[in-house]
Amino acid sequence: MPAAAPPRSPLLAPAHVRQFVEEGYCVVEGIFAPAEVDAIEAFFEDFRSHGAAVFDDGRRYEEMDPAKAQLRAMHPHRHSERVKAWGLHPPLLGVLADLLGRAPLLAQTMYYFKPPGAKGQGMHQDNFYLLAAPATCIAAWTAIDAAEVENGCLYVVPGSHRHDIHCPSGGADAWMSYGDSHITPFPRDARPVPVPVPRGATMFFGGQLIHGSGPNRCRDRSRRTFIGHYIDEASDQVAEFYHPVLDARGETIGRLRMPTGGGPCGDGWLGATH
Numbered sequence: 001m002p003a004a005a006p007p008r009s010p011l012l013a014p015a016h017v018r019q020f021v022e023e024g025y026c027v028v029e030g031i032f033a034p035a036e037v038d039a040i041e042a043f044f045e046d047f048r049s050h051g052a053a054v055f056d057d058g059r060r061y062e063e064m065d066p067a068k069a070q071l072r073a074m075h076p077h078r079h080s081e082r083v084k085a086w087g088l089h090p091p092l093l094g095v096l097a098d099l100l101g102r103a104p105l106l107a108q109t110m111y112y113f114k115p116p117g118a119k120g121q122g123m124h125q126d127n128f129y130l131l132a133a134p135a136t137c138i139a140a141w142t143a144i145d146a147a148e149v150e151n152g153c154l155y156v157v158p159g160s161h162r163h164d165i166h167c168p169s170g171g172a173d174a175w176m177s178y179g180d181s182h183i184t185p186f187p188r189d190a191r192p193v194p195v196p197v198p199r200g201a202t203m204f205f206g207g208q209l210i211h212g213s214g215p216n217r218c219r220d221r222s223r224r225t226f227i228g229h230y231i232d233e234a235s236d237q238v239a240e241f242y243h244p245v246l247d248a249r250g251e252t253i254g255r256l257r258m259p260t261g262g263g264p265c266g267d268g269w270l271g272a273t274h
């Protein structure tokens, strides 16, 4: 992580970099133009209505959560050039490069529909799953609906990006029990704060930051989000689920290893996905 070096992206103010370095996250506006946000929304609404047919390779697309009524699409960039282009959107990669201090590589995309009544996601750290090393990973989380407490925005523990990975230890989530959390019980000194994100803005957070989301308590408002997870070009490994990893041109990075000896929490968690 850079020591608050002056950002090169015109979208990133020094205050964003400071917040990212000190608290582990920041919210940046204007990475996707309003028409691009509309296009992302329209693509995934089409998917909701018509299913896998909207992807370039149609029926080969596998939904992760069919039983949960398409709560999310997993790795859609592997099946659509349009989604890949959104995941590799140059202004997005520019901000990621500033925050990482190195070129980002795309490891994962997701689209969350999070309709009214959907549960949230338990508290976790992304690099527990990605196992990127020696550098960690980073998320770019773009709100398609304004995300607020009522519709289930993210909660984060500011400063927890400096923590090591918390290994699962069993027991109930002492903060809020929804979704699956690998952080059980919740660390005593952790104080989660909600992070509202306006439509079209992008929240960035580091791979060690403890985060999760609340349920969508709205009757008629979704909390849709387009998410990319990236590793830094200095990484030499990432978990199997995230291969193939792509560079800015969409080319596969062939040199990355898949960890085989287990992460900091041992072999039993290898292959866990969030």
Ligand SMILES: O=C(O)CCC(=O)C(=O)O
Pocket (backbone or CB within 6 Å): 112, 120, 121, 126, 139, 141, 154, 211, 212, 213, 225, 227
């Ligand atoms: O959007 C959410 O509710 C959870 C997303 C998340 O945990 C992530 O992108 O790492």
